[in-house]
Amino acid sequence: MELKKILEDKSKESWEIYLPNLSIDCVVFGFHDATLKVLVLKMKDSLVWSLPGGYVLKEESINDAASRILKVRTGADDIYLQQFRIFGNLNRSEDFFKDYPDTLWHKQRFVSIGFYALVDFSKVIPKVDELSTNCEWKSIEELPEFMMDHRFIFDKALATLRKQLVHKPIGYNLLQEKFTMPELQKLYEIILGKKLNRGNFYRKMLRYDILNKLDETRKGGAHKAPDLYSFSIEKYRKALKNGLNENW
Amino acid sequence: MELKKILEDKSKESWEIYLPNLSIDCVVFGFHDATLKVLVLKMKDSLVWSLPGGYVLKEESINDAASRILKVRTGADDIYLQQFRIFGNLNRSEDFFKDYPDTLWHKQRFVSIGFYALVDFSKVIPKVDELSTNCEWKSIEELPEFMMDHRFIFDKALATLRKQLVHKPIGYNLLQEKFTMPELQKLYEIILGKKLNRGNFYRKMLRYDILNKLDETRKGGAHKAPDLYSFSIEKYRKALKNGLNENW
DNA sequence: TTAATATTGCTTCATAATGAAGCAATAACT
DNA sequence: AGTTATTGCTTCATTATGAAGCAATATTAA
Structure with missing residues (x-):
């Protein structure tokens, strides 16, 4: 099924179950073959890539939402997650959904909570969903082009990792x-x-x-x-x- | 006018102009008399204190919202602001507004963006508004009792300050x-x-x-x-x- | 006017950490 | 068995830190 149809179908339900205007984007780091990698996915009918993400249920804490979103995407429980920044500028997603009706859930103004996740590469099995055609690891040296502000979000996540290296168990969570x-x-x-x-x-x-x-x-x-x-x-x-x- | 009436009046407008479910709480630090101080305020009819805060306009970036909120509260422009964490647990404000109708803007489930601000103590004039009776500096050694999770928010702000002391111009912004x-x-x-x-x-x-x-x-x-x-x-x-x- | 006092500016000396370099051990390959 | 690149760990010179103290000085008290 084409993306537009799927989004419109999902949209109806989304208004019922999610908090509006609020999304989560996750930068999932893994370490393999002496390379730092990030989990990225490609939506159907899209030429560019995106970070895993999702929405917060009306009766769900932010951290639970991030865990749930990553559980689906990686198959892994107990992922080390840290929120690191809010991305709340205007027009973050306007262009991407410009051809859609204004009532589409995805076309709202979203304030996104940025999380980074550190996972044991060997324990993750990237999973596509009905919206995406690819879900895979990419080396941070060779990142593809991203949609919206996802490249900016990645850059901020890596900068945060750098600053937190002395304060957070980053080695522990990335290595086997x-x-x-x-x-x-x-x-x-x-x-x-x-x-x-x-x-x-x-x-x-x-x-x-x-x-x-x-x-x-x-x-x-x-x-x-x-x-x-x-x-x-x-x-x-x-x-x-x-x-x-x-x-x- | 009593608080309840004011809140109900403001509530109608709030639904029109603000993003729902999203609030901002600010921990404003100042340094004076060899003491680190925090700006706190007391709402009408309340026995406990709160942090300055507010909501995000539908057509406003998060950082602009925080600046606007602090401008009103302190009279100061160009305040050094850093978002440091999201407070997104359930039931953050449930108890506080339990006697109010469910349609009250303030009774929604709020996800709050925590900012800390560093100001030159001598350039700030704390201002009360129609919702509050007091707005003043308190030494962090002698903080009053706070409403909701504001004490937790303060603790996280101070912990963040500690960790960022080597990375952010904290001395520059707090000292004259x-x-x-x-x-x-x-x-x-x-x-x-x-x-x-x-x-x-x-x-x-x-x-x-x-x-x-x-x-x-x-x-x-x-x-x-x-x-x-x-x-x-x-x-x-x-x-x-x-x-x-x-x-x- | 002078002495007392607490604080400040800055140094000293012993100890610890860092930067740069190198040597011996070794697992896989030829 | 010899070659090779990598690893484990040490050495030595330099720099940073911890602890202590001495001289200078603005105010206060005598």
């Missing part, structure tokens, strides 16, 4: 349970947007005393097998309270 | 143009919630190279007159980009 020091460093480098000295990163991470060194190595790659680590989650959380790097 | 090193230190101590070593704070601030030392001292107090400083705003902003304290 067992990971190597080079993987952790690569993740930090991508989020911070710069190369870090290997030896110094190693020394610093150990000094934070937030990692457990496991009695295993990651075999299989070429060259020397790196040691595996896991987070000592209690120590990690405790360290984050004051900020990993902050020394006043 | 000319200030002394002990004033700056006191502000940092209050926001961080801990005492800092005087000599080390002094050395560190100078090393950041964000201050201009002026050829004046603050006379009048007892004891040695402290030197006056101003921010070198270009250098300050540049330093904040990487975070004042962050060394990866």
Whole structure:
């Protein structure tokens, strides 16, 4: 069925069950193959991509709404979610729906709540829905063109991640349970947007005393097998309270 | 006129001009007398206090709405404003308006956008409106009892301030143009919630190279007159980009 | 007029953290 | 068995921090 018809059908129900004027957009981050990835989807009949999103039920908290929306999209429960900003300018969606009748739910003025999500890449199975033809991971280095202000929303999410790296368990939520020091460093480098000295990163991470060194190595790659680590989650959380790097 | 009547009168107009279900609450910080203060107000017929707030016009961006709301409340233009969080749980305001008819604008389920504002204390003149009997500064050490979840909103605002101290021009916006090193230190101590070593704070601030030392001292107090400083705003902003304290 | 006082400006010294570099160990490949 | 790139971890020079203190000084009290 074509998009226009579907939207008009859904529109009727939407007015009944959702809070008007309020939407949620999620930037879902995953880490795989030494690359930071984002979950994007393409709507039917659209040339550009969008971020996963949805609306808030009339009797639902904002956080529950975001969880529900991502559950459908990824199949995963217990996703680490953080709201990071409101996108409330006028005319955010005007152009996109200009050919639709004014009574269409989607054509309202929406104020969107931006969430970012951190997921274990291996545990997510991207799912299309009746509105979309594609749902897939894209490297943040090679993002496609986005609809509306979704590129701006992504940029703000990444900037937030950068600033929160010392305050939120970002490594913990993006990496698999067992990971190597080079993987952790690569993740930090991508989020911070710069190369870090290997030896110094190693020394610093150990000094934070937030990692457990496991009695295993990651075999299989070429060259020397790196040691595996896991987070000592209690120590990690405790360290984050004051900020990993902050020394006043 | 009693509150109930006023609310019912205003309610009719509100449905016409505002976006439904969406409100703004502002935590306005000022610094005076070596104390961090917050602007609070008391509604007519209410025993508890509230944060300044309001609604978003149908044809108005979120940031414009927050500016407009604070302009009315403080008389000040160009207030430094940051949205920091959404408060979107159910039943945020249910109890407060339980005796009112369901068609009352204020009785809707509201999702509130939390802003914090940083103002030069000396440039603000708190103003009551037709809904309120008091509008005044309170020290954050001696906050009164708040309505609804406003205490929670305040706590989150202060926690945000703490985390953003290295990334946002918080000192610049809270202090007067000319200030002394002990004033700056006191502000940092209050926001961080801990005492800092005087000599080390002094050395560190100078090393950041964000201050201009002026050829004046603050006379009048007892004891040695402290030197006056101003921010070198270009250098300050540049330093904040990487975070004042962050060394990866 | 002078002394007392608390505060401020700034330095010193010991300790800790960082930047840059490198060496030995090693898993996979030839 | 030798080659290679990567990893684990250390060293050394430099810089930052923590703790302490000394001299300067604006006001107040004597």
